[in-house]
Amino acid sequence: MSDARFSRSIDKAHLARLKAAREEADAAYNAALSALDAALPGAPSLPHPAAPADEAQVTVLNERYAVLSGLPMPGGLKGLLLRPVLALVGPYLARQEAFNAALVDHVNRNVAAERSVRASQAAVIETLRIELERLATFHSALIVYLQQLTPYVDTKDHEFDGLATRRVEDVGDAIDTLHHRTVGPGGAISGVGDELNKRLERLAVHEHRFEARVAALDAAHTQLAQSLGVVTRATQTLKREVERIVEHAPAVGGRQSAVTDAETAGGRAGSPSPADPVTVDNSFARGGIESFKYVGFEDQFRGSTTVIGERLKDYLPVFAGQQDVLDIGCGRGEFLELLRQQGTRSRGLDINHEMVEECRQRGLEATEGDALGYLGGLPDESLGGIFAAQVVEHLQPDYLVALLQRAHDVLRPGGMLALETVNVACWFAFFQSYVRDITHVRPLHPETLAYFVRASGFPHVDVQFRSPYPEAHKLQHVPGGDALHYAVNANVDKLNSLLFTHLDYAVIARKP
Structure with missing residues (x-):
């Protein structure tokens, strides 16, 4: 193959520069390795153990410490003359002998200690030498x-270089073969390229169809999961309603009424009558057989009990040290569970x-009824705290004002009051x-709710914003430092402050 048919991206000068750089790097590596080898410390010479204790006089001291008891008593006239003298100086000699005995005992003990110390020193020095x-x-x-x-690296490079050279030669041979079998190298290469393009187009079509089918399956799976959730809720509701009807049915002959007299007259105990200022007059709020649909709505759009429980943990310090806390609009009981765990x-x-x-199935104490009617039946100063998450936006204005006062x-x-609601000042949340x-029923601006809480007798009101919108999903600044970029970024910040701030807020107050 001639050089005219193939253009090379790496020429000989480039290869020479690469080789020079490689040799320079190898020389620097070897120099650094030699310096490291020279800098490695050898094993130092260690000191000898301390000299042994001087024991030359220990035996003599042990033999001669006795002064009185070791004194021989002569006989005859000399013995008779010596006895009065010994009787006179005997007590002093006895004290001297006791002192000598204590001193000799001390010397004997220190001899053993000195031997032990020297043996320990020798063992430590030997261990250090070995290590x-x-x-x-x-x-x-x-x-x-x-x-x-x-x-090792060089051999790998050589191996890969040889393989690459062999591959290039194989490709060149293949091109030469195609050149001889076709009208020329241009036609052969063009034909191969066309075939590859056709295969890539077919693969792209298959991939597009596959992605469309996967997306359709995902959508169908999501709809099926939502439908199954609704069916499950409906089944549970029907089961409880049937059990309640059977429990309250008269135990006499004849046809059994499906609804008790009390329910016919005005609904369940604790449920508001049609004249009560409830939020919405529908089966969701009345506790009817359709109420399961709102539970499913909460499951799908508000979040699971685990997610809501994690969000509500921030309110536990508000009610620390309090007892008899009422959760208005307790829902599935996430906050009640947290309070029970806290004691x-x-x-x-x-x-x-x-x-x-x-809630009752989870062992939590819960009552069915409207908030104002329930609080109206409680004695004054009987609660240590009131909590309501995502409730006040469901209330009519006159009902809300009366509820705050009660x-x-x-x-x-x-006692503590904590009211969480949607931050309608954030356009995304709204x-x-x-x-x-x-x-x-009605959106509540943070300043509006704080005002009515303060007007109901709570002088100290704190508005806390929660659930911040993720920074990564907000409008982003435009890179640049001129006046135009500064103006654009300032407008981006204004839009973010209106569109993407905190999704919720809480009004927290303490009764004085």
Whole structure:
């Protein structure tokens, strides 16, 4: 093959520069390795153990410490003359002998201690010598290992270079063969390229069809899961309603009425009558057989009990030290469960029959009824706290004002009130969360709710914004430092402050 048929992207000068750079890097590596080898410390010379204790006079001291008891008593006249003298100086000699005995005993004990110390020193020095020799051996092995890195890499490079050269030669041979079999190399290469393009187009079509089918299956799976959730809720509701009808049916002959007299007259105990200022006059709020649909709505759009429980943990410090906390609109009982784990006496209240049943199945205390009617039946200063998450936006204005005033009356001094709702000042929260729920009655601006809480007798009101919108999903700044970029980014910040702020807020107050 001639050079005119193939253009090379790497010429000989480029290869020479690469080789020079490689040789320079190898020289620097070897120099650094030699410096490391020279810098490795050898095993140092260790000191000898301390000299042994001087024991030359120990035996003599042990033999001669006795002064009185070791004194021989002569006989005859000399003995008779010596006895009065010994009787006179005997007590002094006895004290001297006792001192000598104590001193000799002390010397004997220190001899043993000195021997032990010297033996310990010798053992420590020997251990250090062995470890230092092992460390020096490891350093030498490490240097040998590092020296093998360069040959290892070089052999790999040579192998890959040979394989690449062989592959290029094989491709060249194939092109030559095609050149001889066709009208020329241009026609052969063009034909191969056309065939590859056709195959790529077919693969792209198959991939597009596959992605469309997967998307359709995902959508169908989501719809099926939602439908199964609704069916499950409906089945549970029907089961409980049948059990309740059977329980309240008269135990006499004849046809059994499906509804008790009390229910015919005005609904369940604790449920508001049609004249009550409830939020929405439909089966969702009445606890009827359709109430399961709102439970499914909460499951799908608000979040699972685990997700809601994690969000509500932030309110536990608000009610720390309180007892008898009422959760208005307790829903599935997420906050009641958290309070029970914290050891706080609490009970829930909800107007939705299915919500209350779900709380009771989890062993939580919950009552079915409207908030104002329930608080009206409680004594003043009987609660330590009132919590309501995503409730006040379901209430009519006159009902909300009356509820806040009654909440102030039933709280003890120092009792806490916490009201969480959708932050309608955030446009995303308003259009994505508030408008979605058909049971919402009126949006509440943070300043509006704080004012009515303060006007109900709570002088100290704190507005806390929660659930911030993710920063990664907000409008992003345009890179640049001129005046135009500055103006655009300033407008981006303004839009973010209106569209994407906090999704919820809470008004927290303490009764003085």
